[in-house]
Amino acid sequence: MVLNIQHFCTHDGPGMRTTVFLKGCTLRCKWCSNPESIHPRPELAYNPAKCIGRTECGFCLPKCPEHAIFSTDPDLKVRINWTLCTNCSQCVSACPPGALSLFGHELTVEEVLAEVEQDSPFYRESGGGITLSGGECQLQPDFAAALLEEARHRGMNTAIETAFNVPWENVEKVLPHVDVCLHDHKISDPERHRKWCGADNRRIQENQKRAYETFPGVKFIARTPLIPGVNDDEAHIRAVLAFIRPHPNVIDYELLPYFRFGESKYGFLGRVYELEDFQPPSEELLARLRAIIDEAFGRATAITRKTQP
Numbered sequence: 001m002v003l004n005i006q007h008f009c010t011h012d013g014p015g016m017r018t019t020v021f022l023k024g025c026t027l028r029c030k031w032c033s034n035p036e037s038i039h040p041r042p043e044l045a046y047n048p049a050k051c052i053g054r055t056e057c058g059f060c061l062p063k064c065p066e067h068a069i070f071s072t073d074p075d076l077k078v079r080i081n082w083t084l085c086t087n088c089s090q091c092v093s094a095c096p097p098g099a100l101s102l103f104g105h106e107l108t109v110e111e112v113l114a115e116v117e118q119d120s121p122f123y124r125e126s127g128g129g130i131t132l133s134g135g136e137c138q139l140q141p142d143f144a145a146a147l148l149e150e151a152r153h154r155g156m157n158t159a160i161e162t163a164f165n166v167p168w169e170n171v172e173k174v175l176p177h178v179d180v181c182l183h184d185h186k187i188s189d190p191e192r193h194r195k196w197c198g199a200d201n202r203r204i205q206e207n208q209k210r211a212y213e214t215f216p217g218v219k220f221i222a223r224t225p226l227i228p229g230v231n232d233d234e235a236h237i238r239a240v241l242a243f244i245r246p247h248p249n250v251i252d253y254e255l256l257p258y259f260r261f262g263e264s265k266y267g268f269l270g271r272v273y274e275l276e277d278f279q280p281p282s283e284e285l286l287a288r289l290r291a292i293i294d295e296a297f298g299r300a301t302a303i304t305r306k307t308q309p
């Protein structure tokens with residue numbers, strides 16, 4: 001169940017990469033920039049800015065078997081009753097301007113690789129490859145493992161972005177086919193993790209430690225999406241460093257400063273974005289926290305950092 005295939009990515013592992021976003025996630029991070037990746041099945045999205053309105057168009061109205069589409073004055077644009085919508089997608093093909101669309105579709109390993117391989121000249125030049133992201137890519141372990149194994153067979157570097165909130169059996173299937181594992185350390189305290197991410201971090205940390213020890217050949221890169229007032233404190237950064245530094249295959253720790261990416265998509269899905277008043281962290285704070293990380297890794301200067309995925 002694939003959400004999207006994104007080309008020419010530079011923040012999802014070494015070199016130039018093609019990132020395949022899979023659908024489904026077990027966490028509900030309030031700052032999630034890909035809310036359309038959370039639900040494990042295809043999902044309707046509605047962009048009212050593209051809707052022509054019921055007078056000029058209205059083709060979607062009779063298509064809905066659930067009567068979930070309606071229109072109200074004064075702008076004549078349609079609205080969705082999200083509690084009635086079953087994501088059946090029957091309205092999507094009736095919408096000429098694409099105001100109604102579907103997030104997520106089933107693809108085979110071969111179909112994904114056919115698209116990914118279009119970028120293969122860039123991989124060879126940059127040392128890049130394929131990255132599986134999400135959502136949580138380890139929630140589709142058989143598909144992820146088959147895709148990564150075949151990508152490797154075709155000479156690509158393989159990476160995943162994961163939160164590790166999955167059964168260990170899934171990790172055992174996926175990681176043998178991974179060169180680089182980018183993984184989150186969102187919040188140190190289990191109960192605060194539950195409050196902000198919808199689940200505590202006990203299974204996550206157990207999986208992380210076990211993965212570091214079980215797969216010494218994988219390069220792990222720890223990351224924290226830095227959310228002001230939530231986890232942008234020195235204590236969290238030092239707690240993560242204490243967790244990862246005993247493991248030599250954790251080769252780096254990156255901070256991903258919060259940006260309001262993805263906010264508009266909440267509206268398209270009939271959901272509410274809860275962090276409206278949050279602002280990105282200051283450059284001064286970032287520099288101070290990165291200096292702590294650089295010191296722990298024995299580096300003199302900060303390496304180039306990434307933005308929030």
Ligand code: SF4
Nearest residue numbers: 064085086088089091
């Ligand atoms: S996806 Fe199906 S149920 Fe939902 S609004 Fe469209 S036609 Fe109705």
Ligand code: SF4
Nearest residue numbers: 051052057058060095
């Ligand atoms: S088919 Fe699309 S453009 Fe036409 S009324 Fe429905 S949502 Fe609006």
